[in-house]
Amino acid sequence: MTELLYGVAVAPFKDMVGSPAFFVEVLTGGVFAGLMYSLVALGFVLIFKASGVFNFAQGAMVLFAALTLVGLLERGVPVVAALLGTTAVMIALAWIIERLVLRPLVNQEHIILFMATIGLTFFLEGFGEMVWGANVKKLDIGIPDRSFIVAGVQINELELSAAVTAAILVAVLAVFFHRTRVGRALRAVADDHEAALSIGIPLKTIWMIVWSVAGIVAIVAGIMWGAKSGVQFSLSLVALKALPVLILGGFTSVPGAVVGGLIIGVGEKVGEVYWGPLVGGAIENWFAYVVALAFLLVRPQGLFGERIIERV
């Protein structure tokens, strides 16, 4: 018993203090991983914020975007043209989703729209596989992937690039939401659909725009995750890594997606490295959910989410 207590409450902290450079490396790895999760979580936040729909298909959109990009690259399309082509495909997809899925279901319960996005997930996975094939594909758009050492801490160039990209993306989205006319309209729709409609904001156009933006975010996430693991079906599973981030950060907050990602990323890395060996390891995946669930008990709306109070 004493040994167990020592292993849980003393040894990990002694280890952190005893090897500070390694501890910093673990924290750095957690920050980078967290930002990768944030890239996926942002797509969920955008759609939920604008329409209240939990888009189960966000992971499949990441896969579909990456498959399209790598498919174009494999056919000899230059990188910039392939990126533009993929963006066009994702915008077209948003238009199709709005016309064929969302518009017929307007005014339906959110659970119906959620179910529709589950259907969309299977469609995108199957259609993507049918068009681009099931093989693992290398995604190379010139992002470096070597490691270098700074003050004894190993840093990976790909992870660093992903962190910078995530930071830029959040900044761009913040400007988009707060400084543009469309962004303000989008926030108005998010606050109150009916009030927004009454002052002439076109709901359907806003939905199309927000799904397009989520599609573009999916391209960025697809590039980063695809560069890490190759482009393949499992990319759609990265959505699972975004769920605890959303629970923690709140479903409606862009900064929340980033901060939530950082907490989850650092939490799971520290948990796995220092406490994982006590239980045979491989706690990284579920530890993130434990952190998120513990948080849920204290603050159900997440760190930055809107508190919902309804009269009954």
Added chain:
Amino acid sequence: MDRRGLVSVLLAAAIVGAPVAPALAAGEDFIPLLVYRTGPYAPSGIPIANGFVDYFALLNERDGGINGVKLAWEECETQYKTDLGVECYEKLKGKGAAGALVVNPYSTGITYQLIPKAAVDKVPILSMGYGMSASSDGRWFPWVFNFPTNYWSQASAVVRYIGHQEGGLDKLKGKKIVHIYHNSPYGKEANPTLDELSKKYQFELTLLAVDHPGQEQGATWLQVRRINPDWIFMSGWGVMNQVAVKEAASKGFKMDHFIGNWWSANDADVIPAGDGAKGYKGATFHAPGTKFRVHADIFKILYDKNKGAGRREAVGEALYNRGIVNAMYTAEAIRTAMGKFGNKPLTSEQMRWGLEHLDVTEQRLDQLGMKGFTHPIRVTCEDHEGSGPVLIQQWDGAKWEIVSDWMAPMRDVVRPKIEAAAVEEGKKLGYPMRDCSKEK
């Protein structure tokens, strides 16, 4: 066209376009194929399935089947999911004139579920190089075969190889070896053997589990960097392999000291890392590539006539060749059984006899156009594994090359463990122990 009309047209198109199972004739040997051509593991499942189908198609096209009896098969999609695999088995076990001859589950999870059913349904299981290592003891598991070798033998052969590379097994003392494994029954299979060998040869073993699917392995590789191992052995699957190879390359680990097991060293596993994967090694029990006569026949008789199951350029990939080897063992077991029961469609019990008396010699491999492609194997009542040796292959940036001699498993370590585990597992299932001396 209104929406209902459009839906009708699409449905009709889907029905017309759907793949149709080949019609079964009364005089054929039926083999169900549990495949995963879709889902996250499709990149591994597709080449295996294509290897199987091409070899069976080759036998039918070139030889008119086996001794005049054509082979029939039907694919059932499992997506590598255990529940779907069991459904597929139930669906296909009764098909064909005399039911399924043998089932190849192609998943350790599905194999574990089918083992209790096999003895009841009398359908032999061939889990070639996967599944339950304990089932290698045929005295306890008459209906299960896992030749040419199992995970425990593989682990011991890889340790032998590492010993050779270090200048002898005695040089392993003090070396640090990390086993990165898929956190599943499959991934954990090698752990007890490695643990025992670490004590015997006094190397420092660290076991690092990676949870499914293995897309994020940051913590694992932080620990690898801290341990700074001399060698890494990996039992991975699917995306876990690709991420691990890429992580090792990007973190600057010596790739020629990183060895995947035979499910972790496929063409798909090295593609995302590009040039970084150069030097990565993997265990195998057959050669890669297309330089064998059997491949020439496959090209000439199938692909030149547009009858191949997959892409021409995918013929010869590591997992495609594994499908060929598996199909060859199946075909040779049928041939063996026909030697005793006559050249006619077999029952599954006759097939079990054929599997248990399989003896693929060097000469037979030559006749099959597979000389040097894989190792001869002999299965017996007691030994359903065959204790086959293992090769080490290495990725040169474009293809796999064999870089070792056949590495023999450490039978003195592995076989007693198998026998002990077989007693335990066999008793759990309520099996009696067979007396093989009475069956000779």
